Amino acid sequence: MPLATNTPTTDQLLLPVAIRAVHAAGARLLQRFGHAAPLATFDDVVTAIHANDAASLDSLRDALRAARPGAGWVEDELEGGALPMGEWWITDPVEGNINHVHGQFDWGVTATLIRDNVPVLTVAHVPLEGRTYTALRGGGAFVDGVRLRPSAKTELRSAMVATGQARPGESSETHRRIGRSVTAMLGTALVVRVTVPATFQLAMVAGGRMDAFWQHSNVRSGLVSGALLVQEAGGVVSDLHGRPWGLDSEDFLATAPGLHDEAVRTLSVVP
Structure with a gap:
């Protein structure tokens, strides 16, 4: 094309x-x-x-x-x-x-x-x-x-965060990583939600009504809209290791700017 x-x-x-x-x-x-x-x-x-x-x-x-x-x-x-x-x-x-x-x-x-x-x-x-x-x-x-503006929070212990399935029928490995990442965040963040759909969780991150969202997936349709909303609102979008996110990334993270480093530290070590 x-x-x-x-x-x-x-x-x-x-x-x-x-x-x-x-x-x-x-x-x-x-x-x-x-x-x-x-x-x-x-x-x-x-x-x-x-x-x-x-x-x-x-x-x-x-x-x-x-x-x-x-x-x-x-x-x-x-x-x-x-x-x-x-x-x-x-x-x-x-x-x-x-x-x-x-x-x-x-x-x-x-x-x-x-x-x-x-x-x-x-x-x-x-x-x-x-x-x-x-x-x-x-x-x-x-x-x-x-x-839209993201939240001004600077520590996960005060943060509401979320994740969710990208689609039915994910692999057992993805299910395991989702579970372990939720456990890691439960020990770090104030409140953890597991819900769908991703776009409207990301809209809340963009508008400061939620503080972070992550997903173990690269399903485009559930992420591209929310990624642009968060970026243009002033939030941070990356993969779970803090690298720039793109359509070929294997996972996804969007946060308020003051929470990104701590979220990466929490999620990047999940085996």
């Missing part, structure tokens, strides 16, 4: 288009919320999740492809790793789909434009809260037009 020619100004013009697309998808999901058939089996859950994805993608894909006809489209939201150079839309049509189908409130829709493997624009919408998070690379992060 050829490199896209673009500027911060054209990205800014694209942002309201992406917002409308994500809002339209969110409206469809609101209509479906609370009306799913009772879930009794694994197949029931999978069927409900796929139906949600299809309903959201019907409008989301068409609108975003029309806005950037030259951009690629990532079909598999559970994929990880770097992409070919150029522009790509990475979306999660129902971020927190498992919550939606169980009648829980923490779910939404995300769309992120990647350019040469760097997130440059993102929209994350939470329909039940009526909140929309946005960020442009170099332009700050906002929720409903109000600038």
